Amino acid sequence: xxxxxxxxxxxxxxxxxxxxxxxxxxxxxxxxxxxxxxxxxxxxxxxxxxxxxxxxxxxxxxxxxxxxxxxxxxxxxxxxxxxxxxxxxxxxxxxxxxxxxxxxxxxxxxxxxxxxxxxxxxxxxxxxxxxxxxxxxxxxxxxxxxxxxxxxxxxxxxxxxxxxxxxxxxxxxxxxxxxxxxxxxxxxxxxxxxxxxxxxxxxxxxxxxxxxxxxxxxxxxxxxxxxxxxxxxxxxxxxxxxxxxxxxxxxxxxxxxxxx
Numbered sequence: 414x415x416x417x418x419x420x421x422x423x424x425x426x427x428x429x430x431x432x433x434x435x436x437x438x439x440x441x442x443x444x445x446x447x448x449x450x451x452x453x454x455x456x457x458x459x460x461x462x463x464x465x466x467x468x469x470x471x472x473x474x475x476x477x478x479x480x481x482x483x484x485x486x487x488x489x490x491x492x493x494x495x496x497x498x499x500x501x502x503x504x505x506x507x508x509x510x511x512x513x514x515x516x517x518x519x520x521x522x523x524x525x526x527x528x529x530x531x532x533x534x535x536x537x538x539x540x541x542x543x544x545x546x547x548x549x550x551x552x553x554x555x556x557x558x559x560x561x562x563x564x565x566x567x568x569x570x571x572x573x574x575x576x577x578x579x580x581x582x583x584x585x586x587x588x589x590x591x592x593x594x595x596x597x598x599x600x601x602x603x604x605x606x607x608x609x610x611x612x613x614x615x616x617x618x619x620x621x622x623x624x625x626x627x628x629x630x631x632x633x634x635x636x637x638x639x640x641x642x643x644x645x646x647x648x649x650x651x652x653x654x655x656x657x658x659x660x661x662x663x664x665x666x667x668x669x670x671x672x673x
Contacts, residue, residue: 414449415487417495419612419631420456420576422472432462436471454495455481456576456612457545460505468505479506482553484560491649492569492605494560498577498590498613502547503529512550519591520544532587541589546577548591554599561603570669571606572654578611582620583628588613600626607669608654619665627667629656637661 422439423432436459443451453472460468465479474481482497499505503516520529523542532540549557564571578584579593579600590596600606601624608627617632634643643661647654653668 415452416443416446416449417452417493417574418443418454419574419610420454420498421458421612421633421635422453422456423458423462424635425458425461427462429462433467433471436463436468440471440473449487450485452485452493452495454574454576455497455499455505457499457504457547460499460502464507465505480553482556486569488649489567490570490651492560492564492567492571494557494571494573496549496557496573496575496596497553498549498575499547500550500553501591503544504547515550516547519548535587538581538586538589538594540585540587541591541593543587546587546589546591549596554595557596558599561600561605564605565603569605571603573600573606573609575609575611577613578618578628578630579609580620580622580626580628582622583618584611584614584630585616597622608667617661617663619663625669627665627669629665629667632658632661632663634661 423435427435453474455468469476469481480497482495484492484494486492501512501516503513503520506513520542526533529544532543561571577590578588579590579597606626611630614630615633615636618630620628622628632643637643641660645656645658645662647656653666656665658664
């Protein structure tokens with residue numbers, strides 16, 4: 414068993430002088446889980462509160478140069494790949510960092526609005542080019558390619574985890590990863606990926622793409638009425654993963670071929 418948090422461990426409205434203590438308090442709650450390891454990924458609200466240099470050590474993400482992508486294999490038959498959806502981003506990196514500058518260039522080219530958090534006047538999937546989203550960079554793409562190749566050689570089934578959704582059918586278009594299409598084109602070159610799990614879009618969603626990959630966006634606890642919740646656990650089988658949700662989180666069976 415293990416626990417995985419899909420980001421936004423703290424709300425963007427948290428007073429900045431309380432950010433460090435608030436994140437630590439929530440991390441401490443996760444650490445009370447004794448059934449196995451705890452994994453985290455970063456979301457935009459995390460980065461509104463703390464820079465990567467402070468955030469990643471708190472989340473115990475082993476990082477080189479601020480990278481927040483990694484993979485792990487809890488059992489030999491499965492590999493989980495955690496993407497850094499804000500690798501190319503206008504938030505989280507220093508303002509003069511090359512990744513910030515690249516992100517601002519993308520936004521200026523794609524988003525005509527003075528407020529770049531607004532998708533106004535953008536149509537269809539172009540609505541994703543807002544400041545609260547981000548993209549996967551070249552080095553991370555090369556890393557992902559290598560991980561999927563290795564998983565294929567080892568005959569592992571892969572579950573991709575990303576704060577930002579990767580399929581237009583599973584989420585609002587203004588919540589997608591900037592280069593979701595590029596990432597999915599790479600994933601579709603392999604047969605090992607069985608599901609892509611995401612957060613960010615608070616209403617949640619589910620789709621199966623043209624290659625039979627399941628896309629499940631989890632409902633956000635932030636939207637829960639008082640006295641309700643939105644969390645779930647996943648049971649893993651050779652031919653499916655089954656999400657058992659509570660309250661707002663809908664249960665979902667995701668079936669696939671047992672052969673990777």
